[in-house]
Every structure is written in structure tokens, then in C-alpha cells.
Amino acid sequence: NAGVTQTPKFQVLKTGQSMTLQCAQDMNHEYMSWYRQDPGMGLRLIHYSVGAGITDQGEVPNGYNVSRSTTEDFPLRLLSAAPSQTSVYFCASRQGAHGYTFGSGTRLTVV
């Protein structure tokens, strides 16, 4: 089915470890974004991309890196995990003024 695919669905990391959250979409959307969802805070934008080779920072970019080498893929890297990065992470894509299509999320716990 067409949509946004995120992997893994669950992950536990130790403080200081690094990892990459994967995101892929098959709708040829230009825009892709990463959000984190924390209780009572809605969704906060981490990084976004308006097309292959172009990325920019959102509200809460510290501790995260992204790249966009293809239209389809937009991985999010945690460089050195911290307990404050415990959250649910959502990748989303959209085309123009249309609403986002979201992935099903990655629940990350940093201990």
C-alpha cells in the first residue's frame, strides 16, 4: 500500500548510543518531515526537507541529523542518545498545500 513506512516500530537505546530511524515514502512527495510527540506538547518539528538534497532545521533539531539523498528516503540520525530524546517519532510527507501523510511512528526509549 502507498504511504509512509517507518522502521523500527520500537527501540530501546542506552545513553550515548547512536542509531538511525528509517523513513521511506512511495508517493513521490517533495516535502518530508520528522516530528517528535511528547505528552501535552503536541508534535514538534525536528527537521524537514523540501526535496532531494535540501534539508533544514525545525523547532527542536539539537541532537539529530538528517539527509535526503533520494526523494523516497529521509532517515533521522540520533548522534548520542540522551534520556530527553525518549519520545514517539513520526515521519510525514506531503505534496504542496495538501495535508501530511504520516507513518505509524517509532517509539524510542533511552535509558
Next chain:
Amino acid sequence: GNSVTQMEGPVTLSEEAFLTINCTYTATGYPSLFWYVQYPGEGLQLLLKATKADDKGSNKGFEATYRKETTSFHLEKGSVQVSDSAVYFCALSDAGNDMRFGAGTRLTVKP
């Protein structure tokens, strides 16, 4: 900067009751406005949208009207069902890729 404020939850209603979830926004330009719904364990799904003043978005019995004079986009449904129990997010997007979300309102509908 742009921001969205929505009524705090949780909201608990009986089946067939009338639903209103308030949403107001602050924006420098002429944003598009959205309502998303999130069911437990899932990503957000686009519920409805409006792209200009006085537009009414509607879907699955839900409606919201873009009111520029009151900077509001309140979500309404005439008769809620148990299956409407979810978290609802109001969001706005301007000409860039910056989609801002409210904190979310949890709705529980009891039979």
C-alpha cells in the same frame, strides 16, 4: 511566529452528543488549516482541511470553518460515536513547509 492553541482535554461525551473542539491560531500570512485524528498506537491521519477564509472542511460527519475574523477553526460533529474516541490535533501551514500543531485534545465517547 505561527502557533496553534486548542482546548485542553480530555473531553468525555456520551454517544450521540454534540462535539466542539476549539482551535485558534496566530499566523503572519494566510495559512491553510487542518484537523488530524490519531487513534491509539497509530500515526496522525488527515481529517479535514481548509485553505482560505470562509472555507468549510468536512469529512466523516466532522466540520470546521476557517474564520479569519476570529482566527479560529473549531471542529464540530453533530452526533459522536464510540468509534470517534481519539486524539484530535489542529494544525496550520503557511507557504513554507512549517506545519505547526496544537497540543491535541483527547476525546472519549461513552456508550
